[in-house]
Amino acid sequence: METAEIRRRWLKYFEDNGHAVVPSAPLIYDDPNLLFVNAGMVPMKPYMLGQQTPPWPRATSVQKCVRTGDIEEVGKTSRHGTFFQMNGNFSFGDYFKERAIELAWGLVTTPIADGGYGLDPDRIWPTVYEDDDEAFSIWTQKVGVPKERITRRGKEDNYWNMGVPGPGGPCSELFYDRGAQYGPDGGPAVDEDRFMEFWNLVFMQDDLSQVRSKADFDIAGPLPAKNIDTGMGLERMATLLQGKDNLYEIDEVFPVLAKAAEMTGRTYGAKSGAAAGQSHPDDVHLRVVADHVRSSLMLIGDGVTPGNEGRGYVLRRMLRRAVRAMRLLGYEDKALPELLPVSVERMKASYPELETDFARISQIAYGEEDAFRRTLGAGTVILDTAVTKAKQSAAATGGGQATLAGEQAFQLHDTYGFPIDLTLEMAAEQGVHVDESGFRRLMQEQRDRAKADAKSKKAGHAHTEVWKELRELGATDWLAYQGLSTEAKVTG
Ligand code: ATP
Ligand code: MG
Ligand code: MG
Ligand code: MG
Numbered sequence: 001m002e003t004a005e006i007r008r009r010w011l012k013y014f015e016d017n018g019h020a021v022v023p024s025a026p027l028i029y030d031d032p033n034l035l036f037v038n039a040g041m042v043p044m045k046p047y048m049l050g051q052q053t054p055p056w057p058r059a060t061s062v063q064k065c066v067r068t069g070d071i072e073e074v075g076k077t078s079r080h081g082t083f084f085q086m087n088g089n090f091s092f093g094d095y096f097k098e099r100a101i102e103l104a105w106g107l108v109t110t111p112i113a114d115g116g117y118g119l120d121p122d123r124i125w126p127t128v129y130e131d132d133d134e135a136f137s138i139w140t141q142k143v144g145v146p147k148e149r150i151t152r153r154g155k156e157d158n159y160w161n162m163g164v165p166g167p168g169g170p171c172s173e174l175f176y177d178r179g180a181q182y183g184p185d186g187g188p189a190v191d192e193d194r195f196m197e198f199w200n201l202v203f204m205q206d207d208l209s210q211v212r213s214k215a216d217f218d219i220a221g222p223l224p225a226k227n228i229d230t231g232m233g234l235e236r237m238a239t240l241l242q243g244k245d246n247l248y249e250i251d252e253v254f255p256v257l258a259k260a261a262e263m264t265g266r267t268y269g270a271k272s273g274a275a276a277g278q279s280h281p282d283d284v285h286l287r288v289v290a291d292h293v294r295s296s297l298m299l300i301g302d303g304v305t306p307g308n309e310g311r312g313y314v315l316r317r318m319l320r321r322a323v324r325a326m327r328l329l330g331y332e333d334k335a336l337p338e339l340l341p342v343s344v345e346r347m348k349a350s351y352p353e354l355e356t357d358f359a360r361i362s363q364i365a366y367g368e369e370d371a372f373r374r375t376l377g378a379g380t381v382i383l384d385t386a387v388t389k390a391k392q393s394a395a396a397t398g399g400g401q402a403t404l405a406g407e408q409a410f411q412l413h414d415t416y417g418f419p420i421d422l423t424l425e426m427a428a429e430q431g432v433h434v435d436e437s438g439f440r441r442l443m444q445e446q447r448d449r450a451k452a453d454a455k456s457k458k459a460g461h462a463h464t465e466v467w468k469e470l471r472e473l474g475a476t477d478w479l480a481y482q483g484l485s486t487e488a489k490v491t492g
Helices: 003-016 042-048 068-073 097-109 133-143 234-241 254-264 281-301 310-328 336-347 358-396 406-416 420-429 436-457 461-473 486-491
Strands: 058-066 083-092 124-129 151-153 159-161 166-177 195-213 216-233
Touching (some): 003 083, 003 097, 003 234, 042 058, 042 083, 058 281, 083 097, 097 124, 124 133, 254 281, 310 336, 358 406
Antiparallel strands (some): 058 083, 159 166, 195 216
């Protein structure tokens, strides 16, 4: 089933069940805690928090999401995109746990011929929060799922809160058993690749008086009005219904991957992985290209432009990573003019504005690739000089291993925007090592400085989420740009 059809069926099902269909909010949303909308409930927050009266008791949407924290997963796991669409259904003080579970089960197990997704009910493994006997008994008694297939999970996995006093509640998630070729049996607690999470049901029922961390909070009592917030990954459902290994192979993403493979002369999936259970680096690069090109398209479409801070830096990094991945696959010409139009072709059915706005979008993307090519050009000269010197001094001191100092790698990174893996690879091509731990030490020092700086500027709660997100970006080069303060992140 095509992604567009999965989406259409979703909206129809929930509309038929009395939900107002709400269009996706843009990725940039007026929320000081977020770089980008990262869940379907973000635009619904004022209703969930009781700050505004919802215009409808029930709503449904297909929300565009970007999770920058997942960037390092892309291409390595089977299920993480930086951009994805979250299908949601919401109840504001209307139906609650039992109806939410029934609705979810109904849609996914109704046969395809009857308008559902036709998943095999015997392969669905729900989880519930450890204390949530109510959800457990709805699954076992009302729905009829055997209790062996239900995992009880703790606060880390199955309790939702916002990190601040206010609403919270247990979750119940749906996982699908993709079969023995994907990993060991035993449910999601054993293997989250074989058992793929596709839907999270959040039962907002508790009023939290204190939240010290995700898993450490005090419940003051029940919420006066209980809400339902669910999120089903559209791409994950497409992966399942299209019988694909991973979400980079679905109809909305794969054509870009195929184009990149054609341009680089690589055959996707042809080589076995370097280590057991891992993908070959070529395949990972191709998936990164497909994912990042699509995410960049969606980000520019929603008004983000490349920059050195905040949202602009996220976009810059995606575009550069895509271009870099193409280079690592041996393609050195301009790549985006070949790739971006392929992505638009796939995405325009759901987002026609991408096509009408393509002149602007493509100009921004191609301009960034051109700028990066110049950066690469300048950095390459510096790198080559440093490599030659390293070789000379190694020869002068008796012909030992030539090594590029950590300071040089850091300078290349910091001044020329040269990512460390590029430095490593290009140095290695010339037989030169890089003092990588020296480089990482300097990066850490810079991060510490940035953090101390941010702390002294502002320690307010509103900014902690953003910092958390920043930290989760994880990559060493992420924070390297100077002047990165929390304020800059927020207003980006
Ligand atoms: P995972 O554990 O796989 O990282 P999650 O628990 O972080 O997922 P939720 O926050 O529960 O995800 O989001 C609700 C749903 O959105 C998930 O069940 C999944 O279907 C989908 N989803 C979450 N993150 C991604 C992503 N990076 N790419 C595609 N779909 C996603
Ligand atoms: Mg996640
Ligand atoms: Mg999860
Ligand atoms: Mg989840």
